[in-house]
Amino acid sequence: xxxxxxxxxxxxxxxxxxxxxxxxxxxxxxxxxxxxxxxxxxxxxxxxxxxxxxxxxxxxxxxxxxxxxxxxxxxxxxxxxxxxxxxxxxxxxxxxxxxxxxxxxxxxxxxxxxxxxxxxxxxxxxxxxxxxxxxxxxxxxxxxxxxxxxxxxxxxxxxxxxxxxxxxxxxxxxxxxxxxxxxxxxxxxxxxxxxxxxxxxxxxxxxxxxxxxxxxxxxxxxxxxxxxxxxxxxxxxxxxxxxxxxxxxxx
Amino acid sequence: xxxxxxxxxxxxxxxxxxxxxxxxxxxxxxxxxxxxxxxxxxxxxxxxxxxxxxxxxxxxxxxxxxxxxxxxxxxxxxxxxxxxxxxxxxxxxxxxxxxxxxxxxxxxxxxxxxxxxxxxxxxxxxxxxxxxxxxxxxxxxxxxxxxxxxxxxxxxxxxxxxxxxxxxxxxxxxxxxxxxxxxxxxxxxxxxxxxxxxxxxxxxxxxxxxxxxxxxxxxxxxxxxxxxxxxxxxxxx
Numbered sequence: 001x002x003x004x005x006x007x008x009x010x011x012x013x014x015x016x017x018x019x020x021x022x023x024x025x026x027x028x029x030x031x032x033x034x035x036x037x038x039x040x041x042x043x044x045x046x047x048x049x050x051x052x053x054x055x056x057x058x059x060x061x062x063x064x065x066x067x068x069x070x071x072x073x074x075x076x077x078x079x080x081x082x083x084x085x086x087x088x089x090x091x092x093x094x095x096x097x098x099x100x101x102x103x104x105x106x107x108x109x110x111x112x113x114x115x116x117x118x119x120x121x122x123x124x125x126x127x128x129x130x131x132x133x134x135x136x137x138x139x140x141x142x143x144x145x146x147x148x149x150x151x152x153x154x155x156x157x158x159x160x161x162x163x164x165x166x167x168x169x170x171x172x173x174x175x176x177x178x179x180x181x182x183x184x185x186x187x188x189x190x191x192x193x194x195x196x197x198x199x200x201x202x203x204x205x206x207x208x209x210x211x212x213x214x215x216x217x218x219x220x221x222x223x224x225x226x227x228x229x230x231x232x233x234x235x236x237x238x239x240x241x242x243x244x245x246x247x248x249x250x251x
Numbered sequence: 252x253x254x255x256x257x258x259x260x261x262x263x264x265x266x267x268x269x270x271x272x273x274x275x276x277x278x279x280x281x282x283x284x285x286x287x288x289x290x291x292x293x294x295x296x297x298x299x300x301x302x303x304x305x306x307x308x309x310x311x312x313x314x315x316x317x318x319x320x321x322x323x324x325x326x327x328x329x330x331x332x333x334x335x336x337x338x339x340x341x342x343x344x345x346x347x348x349x350x351x352x353x354x355x356x357x358x359x360x361x362x363x364x365x366x367x368x369x370x371x372x373x374x375x376x377x378x379x380x381x382x383x384x385x386x387x388x389x390x391x392x393x394x395x396x397x398x399x400x401x402x403x404x405x406x407x408x409x410x411x412x413x414x415x416x417x418x419x420x421x422x423x424x425x426x427x428x429x430x431x432x433x434x435x436x437x438x439x440x441x442x443x444x445x446x447x448x449x450x451x452x453x454x455x456x457x458x459x460x461x462x463x464x465x466x467x468x469x470x471x472x473x474x475x476x477x478x479x480x481x482x483x484x485x486x487x488x
Contacts (some may be wrong), residue, residue, distance in 0.1 A: 003482060116480055144469070144473055145480075149477075149480045150481070151481055151482060161451070164450050164451065165435060165453060166458065168452045172457070177474055178478060180481070190441055205452070206450075223404075
């Protein structure tokens with residue numbers, strides 16, 4: 001059965017897009033057909049991880065929401081450019097990075113309900129096993145819709161006081177929306193932290209499962225926004241943890 | 252008496268020469284070990300640490316050439332200055348010895364002033380070599396310390412010896428010790444923090460934020476149809 005997985009964080013800079021992109025590619029490596037939608041229309045970015053040249057992109061999520069293209073026209077098959085050896089497929093629906101397009105979204109808005117239709121069409125027409133939604137930080141209307149539609153919600157947080165309260169708010173809202181599967185991903189943990197201890201404390205504080213505790217990694221930071229870390233460093237311990245997250249999100 | 256005495260090995264089969272040399276050197280404050288042939292010279296070298304060797308060219312059994320060759324072929328001894336003892340009329344053998352790696356020669360009969368000058372020059376070379384060697388060893392300690400910092404095994408006291416130097420290397424070691432101590436202390440503080448890791452949430456404020464979101468018409472509408480929006484048995488399709 002197909003499923004929608006939202007990867008969210010209340011604040012920016014948690015590594016949400018990196019986590020989403022890596023998990024998507026690892027699932028495709030296992031043979032799954034995966035769609036990724038950048039619903040962070042106000043500050044898009046996940047396309048850079050996939051190496052998508054936006055100059056050459058004619059249709060994005062913005063054009064779909066303004067009714068100037070079909071959602072399938074905005075879905076770009078990234079499989080071959082990522083790694084010709086991937087057994088599954090990865091489709092990316094980017095948000096536009098053009099300043100005019102972003103300004104128009106901020107000024108005029110769009111019919112949020114169209115997202116629902118678009119997501120469903122993607123899942124059906126592309127025979128997706130998984131649709132991953134890279135959300136905008138905070139809890140605006142499109143993020144709430146993404147969460148409501150999700151079979152699984154992964155909330156990425158740092159072991160940092162700035163993230164604790166927002167994560168609590170997001171979990172409460174998701175529970176009120178009866179999201180069937182909630183999971184936390186702790187990212188950028190300083191290497192001196194004991195991951196098991198962090199996991200235990202976070203699980204106790206939020207009464208929610210932690211899929212993995214990822215350490216702050218200089219190598220990941222160096223590659224961030226410039227490629228899929230799990231593909232470039234398949235034997236790195238962080239890649240092992242990303243596998244763990246991918247397995248948990250699709251369990 | 253010389254300012255910086257050393258430990259000198261004298262190898263000469265002529266007993267009178269041996270005694271004269273030993274007496275002259277001891278008068279200058281040096282410690283002396285005198286032997287009568289090449290084999291004894293090599294045994295003495297293996298047993299002790301010498302700063303200079305006075306070596307007669309012609310000796311029964313193992314001669315001065317062979318001893319010199321042996322000294323220069325062994326890493327442990329090759330840095331020890333060797334002064335060949337030779338008669339003035341035997342210049343050819345002196346040249347051969349210098350080509351084989353001897354540092355200097357001492358003509359017979361001995362002149363106390365020349366003996367002192369040759370020995371002091373040899374000891375000065377040895378001291379310079381020892382200083383260079385010690386410097387390189389200390390650089391090695393600093394490099395080793397850097398690797399130990401990387402693996403978390405560094406102990407500040409392992410650089411105490413280098414830090415005691417009054418040159419730039421000593422300063423580097425002292426700065427290194429201080430920086431390593433600061434990094435260690437920062438790490439300890441972080442470890443302490445994680446031991447005390449408390450996830451403190453202002454429940455009242457969080458509840459207000461949740462209420463602001465969930466009391467909107469948009470959210471309540473979404474909540475009502477959420478199960479139908481999701482892919483699965485209750486799905487709209």
